[in-house]
Amino acid sequence: MRTALVIGTGLIGTSAALALAGRGVRVYLRDHDPDQARTAAALGAGLDQEPDGPVDLALVAVPPAHVAATLAAAIEGGLARAYLDVASVKGGPRRELRALGCDLSTYLGTHPMAGRERSGPLAATADLFEGRPWVLTPTRDTDTEVLNLALELVALCRAVPVVMDAEDHDRAVALVSHTPQLVSSLVAARLRNADETAVRLCGQGVRDVTRIAASDPRMWLEILSANPGPVADVLDALAADLDETVRALRALQAGKEGAAELEDVLRRGNDGRARVPGKHGAAPAVYETVTVLIGDQPGELARIFADAGRAGVNIEDVRIEHATGQQAGLIQLMVDPAVAGQLAGTLAERGWPVRR
Structure with missing residues (x-):
């Protein structure tokens, strides 16, 4: 890979551009907000100008709702040999591109599992993806050269490639990313009108649970709107557990039996937490x-x-x-x-x- 065009210079796009530029790739930057592209360029992420001809790779890093249209325009314009996006939802953009009649052999949907509570180019870092999973969702239509360029991108960003089906990916991120964001926000929302005395008692537990609630609501509204079904499925199951937990607590409040139900949910939580990968992706260790x-x-x-x-x-x-x-x-x-x-x-x- 010698040249790349990054379309969308927010946190993810600028971080990828910084990583590529730092490893010798000539990167061009494009954004609907020229000031944001200039900011990314000033950080060393590339050139805020159009390439002279087709580049090796076009990386689309725009909000999920705009991915398909942006990709379709890029493909129609012949901007690159390969087209990738980094949206957090994969099934929707591919279906939209297919409906638009785009050649999907040059396109591969990807999703780097990395981010921060802050957004925009000023929050970007060249090492944002280092050691993090980067999901690739090729199909039988995907050209081998496109897959190779995607793997090269992941390697240059020092991430770890993970190949998945697009629909499986969307269900997975609903469970491990999108639902946790909503749950964190729901818990943090309880603090909004809480008594100041109670808020001053906040310890590390509530800080851990509510950390990602500081994320940009507009960005998350776009992400959740692109993956509503799988997220709702997870929340349905969570709601059932919450209902059972509430009934158990009300039973204890009334002096009745309820401890067994509470213990069950707590132990299932232990079991689930034990499955979260540990250091360097290895099995969880006990420290x-x-x-x-x-x-x-x-x-x-x-x-x-x-x-x-x-x-x-x-x-x-x-x-x-x-x-x-x-x-x-x-x-x-x-x-x-x-x-x-x-x-x-x-x-x-x-x-x-x-x-x-």
Whole structure:
């Protein structure tokens, strides 16, 4: 791949352009908002001008509702040898393109499973896709050269290719992406009019659950509108569980039996959480947590990581729980259980307040 045209310079389009440009591909940028394309170009993502002739790859990174029309115009204009999109829904655009009579041999629908709560070119980074799954949905009509260019794009962005059927993809993202977004927003909405005293009690649990509720509502309305059926199917099943949970809680409130139903839903949650891939996509590992009180001053994180390194311990994961109203917090260091005692001992020797 020597040349590429990125149509749509938001978070995903600009991040892909940055990755390609950083690896020697000549990238051209196009956006319905010229200022956004100029911003992406200023970041080093490419040139905000039209290519002289057909490019190797045209990457369409526009909202789902505009994907098919944008792709159809690009294909009709002969802008590239291969056409890809990065929309979060795959079945709809392909059906629309087929209805428009487009040649689908040069098109391949893709979806990088990466993103941030922020949007736009200023939120883009060249490493956004690194180590992340990038779904490819080829069909029997897909030209081999197009598939090879798609695989090259994924490799240049340092992502991990995953081949799926388009409809299977849409059902999968409804479960692991679209429904979690709605559930996060529904929980966060309970906080909107909550008493200030209650809100001040928010801990890491509610922060984790509501993190993605900060996402752009307009963007998510477009995504959900493109995949309503599969999302509604997941929510139907979730609603049934919620109804059962409410009945169990009301029974307990009335002094009746309900604990077994609650335990069932909690244990099923344990089972589901255990299936979420762990570090580097491997099977989930069980870590032990070493918790340390840490001050909110420059250099504290670097110091504790350096001390962990001196102990010869690899930190597998890390979380920080900030203390309300205090310039301090708890840092949770997740490590192999076999070395947890070694880490706790070394940190304590170096003056850290360790809590296990």
